[in-house]
Amino acid sequence: MSKTQGRPKLAVWKFASCDGCQLSLLDCEDELLQLADAVDIAYFMEASSEQVRGPYDLSLVEGSITTEADERRIREVREQSKALVTIGACATAGGIQALRNFADVQEFTAAVYAHPEYIATLKTSTPISTHVPVDFELQGCPINKKQLLEVISAFLHRRPPQVPPHSVCVECKLRGNVCVWVAHGTPCMGPVTHAGCGAICPAYSRGCYGCYGPKENPNTSSLCHWWQQELDADRATVVENLRNFNAAAPAFERESRRQEQRHGEE
Amino acid sequence: MQDFVLLAANLDRLIQALRAAGYQVMGPTLRDGAIVYDEIHAVGDLPQGWGDDQEKGRYRLKRRQDGAYFGYAAGPHSWKKFLQLPRRPVWQAQKTGHSMQITAAVETVPAMAFLGVRSCELHAIAAQDRVFVTDQYRNDSYSQRRAKLFTVAVNCTSAAATCFCTSMQTGPGVTLPCDLEMTEVIDGAEHFFLLRGGSADGEEILRQLPLSPATERHHRLAQDAVRRTAEQMAQGPRHFDSADLQALLYRNYDSPSWDQVADRCLSCANCTMACPTCFCSTVEDTTDLSGDHAERWERWDSCFTGDFSYISGGAVRADTRSRYRQWMTHKLATWYDQFGSSGCVGCGRCIAWCPVGIDITEEVQRIREAESG
Numbered sequence: 072m073s074k075t076q077g078r079p080k081l082a083v084w085k086f087a088s089c090d091g092c093q094l095s096l097l098d099c100e101d102e103l104l105q106l107a108d109a110v111d112i113a114y115f116m117e118a119s120s121e122q123v124r125g126p127y128d129l130s131l132v133e134g135s136i137t138t139e140a141d142e143r144r145i146r147e148v149r150e151q152s153k154a155l156v157t158i159g160a161c162a163t164a165g166g167i168q169a170l171r172n173f174a175d176v177q178e179f180t181a182a183v184y185a186h187p188e189y190i191a192t193l194k195t196s197t198p199i200s201t202h203v204p205v206d207f208e209l210q211g212c213p214i215n216k217k218q219l220l221e222v223i224s225a226f227l228h229r230r231p232p233q234v235p236p237h238s239v240c241v242e243c244k245l246r247g248n249v250c251v252w253v254a255h256g257t258p259c260m261g262p263v264t265h266a267g268c269g270a271i272c273p274a275y276s277r278g279c280y281g282c283y284g285p286k287e288n289p290n291t292s293s294l295c296h297w298w299q300q301e302l303d304a305d306r307a308t309v310v311e312n313l314r315n316f317n318a319a320a321p322a323f324e325r326e327s328r329r330q331e332q333r334h335g336e337e
Numbered sequence: 338m339q340d341f342v343l344l345a346a347n348l349d350r351l352i353q354a355l356r357a358a359g360y361q362v363m364g365p366t367l368r369d370g371a372i373v374y375d376e377i378h379a380v381g382d383l384p385q386g387w388g389d390d391q392e393k394g395r396y397r398l399k400r401r402q403d404g405a406y407f408g409y410a411a412g413p414h415s416w417k418k419f420l421q422l423p424r425r426p427v428w429q430a431q432k433t434g435h436s437m438q439i440t441a442a443v444e445t446v447p448a449m450a451f452l453g454v455r456s457c458e459l460h461a462i463a464a465q466d467r468v469f470v471t472d473q474y475r476n477d478s479y480s481q482r483r484a485k486l487f488t489v490a491v492n493c494t495s496a497a498a499t500c501f502c503t504s505m506q507t508g509p510g511v512t513l514p515c516d517l518e519m520t521e522v523i524d525g526a527e528h529f530f531l532l533r534g535g536s537a538d539g540e541e542i543l544r545q546l547p548l549s550p551a552t553e554r555h556h557r558l559a560q561d562a563v564r565r566t567a568e569q570m571a572q573g574p575r576h577f578d579s580a581d582l583q584a585l586l587y588r589n590y591d592s593p594s595w596d597q598v599a600d601r602c603l604s605c606a607n608c609t610m611a612c613p614t615c616f617c618s619t620v621e622d623t624t625d626l627s628g629d630h631a632e633r634w635e636r637w638d639s640c641f642t643g644d645f646s647y648i649s650g651g652a653v654r655a656d657t658r659s660r661y662r663q664w665m666t667h668k669l670a671t672w673y674d675q676f677g678s679s680g681c682v683g684c685g686r687c688i689a690w691c692p693v694g695i696d697i698t699e700e701v702q703r704i705r706e707a708e709s710g
């Protein structure tokens with residue numbers, strides 16, 4: 072099958088990440104054949120070692136920037152890509168590895184590696200958008216495969232992706248869940264978290280822990296206030312929920328630092 | 338009109354009569370720590386002996402001392418989810434060669450019977466009827482569901498702290514037409530429903546039930562129970578005079594209270610999703626990967642989202658202040674201009690299900706206070 076002529080070229084790139092988001096693409100099973108029909112999968116190391124040279128019509132980028140080599144490589148990727156879409160919490164917000172941004176990375180490497188002198192890494196883990204212009208950011212840890220297909224379809228057919236940036240609460244209510252915050256007193260990040268997962272955690276009577284990162288217009292300080300005043304959450308719980316997969320997303324980072332600072336003052 | 342007594346022990350007969358008449362019976366049931374609306378197959382599905390404690394941002398189930406079937410107040414769900422579906426396909430399009438075929442989604446619309454509709458909820462359905470059925474932009478999906486609907490209304494004999502129907506003149510006694518109206522009465526060891534038919538369909542169901550004629554005493558017990566509920570609300574903190582709300586809000590676009598509430602509001606949209614009258618929806622247009630197949634879906638939307646007011650260049654209501662003001666002003670003021678009634682029926686859902694306990698009645702009060710300095 073080499074009817075690559077005329078089909079848009081798709082590339083999938085990996086930076087510092089767990090591969091989970093790329094795997095969502097492989098996990099598409101039924102749609103994977105349709106995808107292979109619609110695009111020429113030109114570069115996707117997770118799926119095939121066959122590589123077609125750029126330029127690419129659409130690049131999906133997974134992972135964050137944590138080394139100088141990454142910094143150089145993402146610029147090359149950008150240069151070769153007509154459209155660049157970041158997928159997942161690492162690529163859009165720095166990922167769990169951005170916890171280093173709140174600490175001393177040298178202390179980490181010294182504690183973890185027998186020979187830390189071999190480790191060449193940056194002090195921070197940063198999202199792709201810190202380094203190059205990004206056309207669309209798909210949030211989630213991992214991303215939702217249906218949303219990924221939606222974004223690819225949208226880019227292929229030049230239409231806006233249907234990825235609403237409202238709260239998880241909207242999905243929770245559409246699904247008919249009973250709100251775990253109001254009915255059980257369980258702290259839930261849903262009101263400040265970007266929709267996309269379909270409100271899975273509240274559907275299983277758990278609080279959302281924010282793995283899709285901030286929604287548009289998030290009011291983290293009001294949420295944290297209520298958690299502490301009315302739901303008996305302690306400062307550590309508040310900070311842990313703001314500071315996980317999307318720790319370096321600006322809205323969450325600002326709030327977690329503010330919470331720590333207030334703690335210091337008390 | 339002739340009223341009848343149905344012993345509580347025979348309540349299942351009502352459910353079975355509705356089912357036998359071809360209705361899918363929807364009603365209250367316990368799930369995940371709340372009383373929600375879902376399909377009811379038999380009397381055992383009802384939340385007998387359960388009530389609730391509600392306050393702003395808080396809802397807890399509570400065991401009642403009696404065996405009441407309808408001893409709870411408005412919960413997280415409203416009937417709107419069965420009439421204005423949260424998501425539904427509108428049409429799909431298929432491209433073949435050079436032509437494109439657009440097919441409207443065809444729904445098989447069930448005949449539903451709502452069991453346990455409260456007075457405020459009848460008012461809410463009437464408010465949505467004015468939007469979807471009688472207004473100039475008719476919604477066929479809603480209209481078809483509505484046309485087949487059978488309503489069993491229940492007079493409220495207990496209210497939550499969040500209820501304020503007395504302020505909005507929508508309850509607690511039923512004031513709008515329904516197919517059957519009932520009042521649950523528990524007096525010592527006696528437990529019965531006072532029943533009244535409100536339509537030919539309702540009378541037809543009544544004929545199939547083991548009823549006895551109601552006496553003066555039955556009426557008195559039922560009226561007392563509803564009166565006590567009204568008194569309870571009239572003495573509560575959420576009772577207020579709503580006569581001047583429209584003028585009050587129109588005078589106060591620039592009230593400092595909007596800034597205060599915006600500091601607390603999460604713009605999460607829970608209030609509008611829980612509200613039985615909020616009717617806003619959006620459409621989502623998608624294609625598949627091939628681009629040969631396209632679909633349009635309708636789904637609930639809310640004036641609290643950024644997308645809601647998004648036009649070329651950005652959201653008109655970018656900040657929470659303007660979103661909350663839009664919501665409250667629509668509910669309590671502009672709704673009158675648009676549909677000739679209040680957009681709020683006083684059910685209290687937005688108060689209980691707001692995660693940070695923002696209370697529309699308290700906000701009215703704050704605006705008043707800010708105005709009078």
Ligand code: SF4
Nearest residue numbers: 240243250251259261
């Ligand atoms: S359970 Fe969480 S996500 Fe769902 S409505 Fe409540 S706060 Fe929002």
Ligand code: SF4
Nearest residue numbers: 615616617640664667
């Ligand atoms: S208050 Fe908002 S969501 Fe509700 S009907 Fe009005 S504009 Fe729509």
Ligand code: SF4
Nearest residue numbers: 612681682684685687
């Ligand atoms: S605005 Fe609040 S109290 Fe009024 S009808 Fe809607 S949910 Fe009920």
Ligand code: SF4
Nearest residue numbers: 602603605606608691
């Ligand atoms: S008023 Fe409450 S429920 Fe409504 S958007 Fe604001 S925080 Fe959410």
